[in-house]
Amino acid sequence: MTLSLRLPLDGGLETYELVGEPVAHGTYEPARSRLAFAAAHVVADPLADNSPGAPAVIDWEHTLGFRRHLWSLGLSVAEAMDTAQRGMGLDWPATQELIRRSAAEAPTRPASAAGGETTKRIAVGVGTDQLPAGVHPLEAVIGAYEEQLALAEEVGAQPILMASRALCAAAGGPDDYRKVYDRLLSQSSRPVILHWLGSMFDPALDGYWGSDSLDTAADVVTELIAENTGRVDGIKVSLLDDAKEIALRNRLPEGVRLYTGDDFNYPSLIRGDDERYSDALLGIFAAIAPAAAAALKALDDGDLAKYDEIFAPTVPLARQIFSAPTYYYKTGIAFLAWLNGHQPGFGMVGGLQTGRSLPHLAETFRLADAAGVLTSPELAVDRFRKLLVVGGIDA
Template identity: 55%
Template structure:
């Protein structure tokens, strides 16, 4: 097998080969003007660490922070410590807190170079997950949110008020959600981004904001926003483009919609006559150069160029985020490894095992097709080595 071909593995065990595609060669911008885009970054574990299920995370801080600088170098912002696929599945509270402090310290220098606030280059998740997975009162949920809020605000990072599993269990009505969010927002020093995460990402959040009916839940969310002057925006991760557009059109002036729709972000960011969505996406961590270059085209009012660059990446994103969606970060870490941004294909909590070889093969195929394998020779070498370890390619004695 040559470096110019890639072996692909189907779910029935058959293999095929495809020619490698030359990667796109994009130019880093001085700034992105027409859209705000945050990429939800992953953490890189220490190679020799005991990152097995149920143990505290051991993080390779140099590689983890270097990945954030990679995202910043493309003009993107970083969304940190809010990735549900790791924060509730391997990234323990102590590691979360250290990640926030370290990322914020790095973000200060980036913000100075851009002439921006730290909150413009880094937003951080605030939730209640540092407490045991027990039933809490509404008052306890408020206090839990407030504890994390204080930690993040001290760093200067922007706040993303994450959906809370504790609140989803404790709340009995939309009024309960309104009460908790009102009290937490009153304690916020600066406007925050609210996060509406759908059950595709976390089944325990079904019925969030007080209703499983998507016609009712937006009303509760919009009432919470209307009652406060401390909401900067809303991140919607429901994988429902029509619902997102409906909410976007109903937001008050000055409140932005940050799409979390990793299936349909191209149209949502492009927008329509009624406006556009900004971005806060896990997918952008995998395709930072494409995301940056596409938004640069929008900066020049070149919508066709934007779609030409970003459109093909949606196939890749859909494969990364395929059901069961909570395991999507495995694909992000896998591409990080293929592109040479971490030395091993490993994750905290052992989540590198959460996806099958055929699933990873589909990611390789889509990444190759859209030019997202930044170093094709390295990607082929690492992918074929993984196939060999998996028994697809024979090595040594049988």
């Protein structure tokens, strides 16, 4: 049976017939050749007031169920990252509960995939977002980081030292970044993941590492890593510039990972070359989880043709979801989770479901179909048709 609906595309209504074959869904073991984290979103409680500015109220059943879904596909979870709306609706009290609940359910990662040490398959964002907006002394920024680092230590999760708006506002130059990170790295009981998020994801992070020049910023962070070898597991880079990422990757000390956060160029960066490759810490992996799991298995099996075949149609989808303004990509992640039955409604904390227009979501739907990541096409059509009708479109 052909499935179709009318979509608002190219300024008009167009009857669209679904063409995609869903990527086979099953359970997978964690990849052997790469470490792969999916940055997971949170599901808003549909019975709560999750309007802009209101305290976040989370639907714990579906939020944790989505994490179990990611783990079942062999992916690890990057918890409480910007994908989970840190700084865009998810407040610190809700974040603490999210981290505790997720870490309590996280399975362990096989030693062979973790450098000989068995650890939980979860890493958690450590930031400073409990501080109110404004400029704070560096010691206050450090104190906020330390409070969140203590929580990561308490739950036994790997820390991801998130790029901090407060630090970006307070720092007078690279030396202030070194001061803050040196203090934090000396306190962590396990190697951390650093986090470099470009200003396209968060304009408040413009000039991170103390320079507007990406090349100069790369000098600062590579020096910081070199001075703290053994305390840094790797660095997540989200600059949407594959050449800059590869240049940084080639400068990292032996044993320090580059976790790609490039949601535009991830297939080639993860594939790498004969000498270097990137591991993955990606928001798009939450949206394309079955495809990501299948592609990584193909990579493990040495079947590069199948790896490319699976990932290739996901790239246009990723570029659509992460199109400008990029920080609204979270809306696309939640939209696809709703279409695929992972949450009961298309709502987000902070009311962020309004961050994308119906024509934008229609193109997202079309590209998700082409990529084979609408795991239940009948459900997806039924749900999106209802949303279009509410929006005034006879679908």
